[in-house]
Amino acid sequence: MKSYQLVETNQPLQLVETDNPDPQGTEVLIKITASGVCHSDLYFWQGGYDGGGGKTISIEERGIKLPLTMGHEPVGEVVALGPDATGVKIGDKRLVFPWIGCGDCPRCDEGNDNNCISMRTLGVLAPGGYADHVMAAHSKYLLDISGIPEHYACTLACAGITSYSALTKVHPLYDDDKVVIIGAGGVGLTGIGIARAYLPDHELIVVDIDGEKLAAARQAGADHTINSSDEDALERLKELTNTGPGAIVDFVGSSETSKLGYDAVRKGGKYICVGLYGGEITIPTLTLPVRNMTVQGSYVGNLEEMNELLDLVRGGEVTPIPVEKRSLSRVTETLQDLDKGRILGRVVLVP
Numbered sequence: 001m002k003s004y005q006l007v008e009t010n011q012p013l014q015l016v017e018t019d020n021p022d023p024q025g026t027e028v029l030i031k032i033t034a035s036g037v038c039h040s041d042l043y044f045w046q047g048g049y050d051g052g053g054g055k056t057i058s059i060e061e062r063g064i065k066l067p068l069t070m071g072h073e074p075v076g077e078v079v080a081l082g083p084d085a086t087g088v089k090i091g092d093k094r095l096v097f098p099w100i101g102c103g104d105c106p107r108c109d110e111g112n113d114n115n116c117i118s119m120r121t122l123g124v125l126a127p128g129g130y131a132d133h134v135m136a137a138h139s140k141y142l143l144d145i146s147g148i149p150e151h152y153a154c155t156l157a158c159a160g161i162t163s164y165s166a167l168t169k170v171h172p173l174y175d176d177d178k179v180v181i182i183g184a185g186g187v188g189l190t191g192i193g194i195a196r197a198y199l200p201d202h203e204l205i206v207v208d209i210d211g212e213k214l215a216a217a218r219q220a221g222a223d224h225t226i227n228s229s230d231e232d233a234l235e236r237l238k239e240l241t242n243t244g245p246g247a248i249v250d251f252v253g254s255s256e257t258s259k260l261g262y263d264a265v266r267k268g269g270k271y272i273c274v275g276l277y278g279g280e281i282t283i284p285t286l287t288l289p290v291r292n293m294t295v296q297g298s299y300v301g302n303l304e305e306m307n308e309l310l311d312l313v314r315g316g317e318v319t320p321i322p323v324e325k326r327s328l329s330r331v332t333e334t335l336q337d338l339d340k341g342r343i344l345g346r347v348v349l350v351p
């Protein structure tokens with residue numbers, strides 16, 4: 001098999017050719033046909049995250065070992081099954097759910113793999129999708145995508161589930177509440193399309209610093225857009241909502257966006273942080289009770305939510321994000337383009 005591996009941070013990924021691995025136990029080998037490129041891979045490529053207060057959290061501190069085959073949005077075809085694998089057959093087209101836990105703790109038993117403290121996430125802690133094959137640990141992590149074009153379906157494995165799971169946390173909302181999405185990159189834009197179907201009765205306000213991304217946001221169903229590079233976003237949010245939005249989902253997560261989200265949300269509302277940009281905010285503790293508000297994080301999602309999202313997409317009301325297909329060999333160039341903010345929607349690699 002061919003894989004493009006992160007061998008040294010900030011350097012081009014290296015093409016490595018090996019024999020196809022043999023599936024053991026319940027494992028299932030997938031031949032990849034579409035593989036989305038997520039902005040979060042930039043943090044691995046660049047060697048770490050902004051931990052706030054001038055600190056960097058290195059990938060080693062997150063338990064990531066190089067060389068690593070990144071990529072956590074693979075779709076493909078079943079080509080080999082381990083001796084104990086059931087539930088799929090050769091030739092089945094499946095989305096590979098990447099957010100898998102240890103398989104042996106109470107959280108994993110309940111199906112809450114994303115709250116397992118020993119995750120085995122594909123493309124992060126196990127070989128992922130920047131390859132022509134990927135191994136799934138169990139057929140339960142292989143989801144039927146019939147009715148959904150595969151080059152869009154793959155983006156649901158991260159951009160889709162991450163935004164859907166965050167959007168499920170906006171409740172309870174009042175009838176007159178507006179919902180805000182900060183950031184219209186790949187995950188945010190996916191979230192706008194999903195919010196249009198999932199929260200049809202609430203007006204959607206999108207904040208970004210890029211006019212082109214805001215135009216795409218309006219196309220995906222945003223009722224109002226705010227360009228925070230040339231408008232006072234906090235003022236505009238107050239104008240549009242009177243007392244503040246009922247919920248704000250932040251797909252950036254920088255010091256600036258989290259301060260905006262925290263300041264803008266209405267009394268009794270929620271600020272939900274999803275993006276991994278990094279930074280910090282100082283919160284006057286008195287405002288938490290006085291404003292009766294919730295500050296919450298959201299990390300990817302679980303299998304049940306993945307299935308709910310696939311059903312929602314099949315319902316036909318979700319606006320898909322723009323997808324550009326590129327050959328797998330252009331993976332490094334794609335990461336560079338993402339870093340420069342040059343990609344609208346998602347690039348999907350085709351081996």
Ligand SMILES: [Zn+2]
Binds near residue numbers: 039072159
């Ligand atoms: Zn991702």
Ligand SMILES: [Zn+2]
Binds near residue numbers: 106107108
């Ligand atoms: Zn576990």
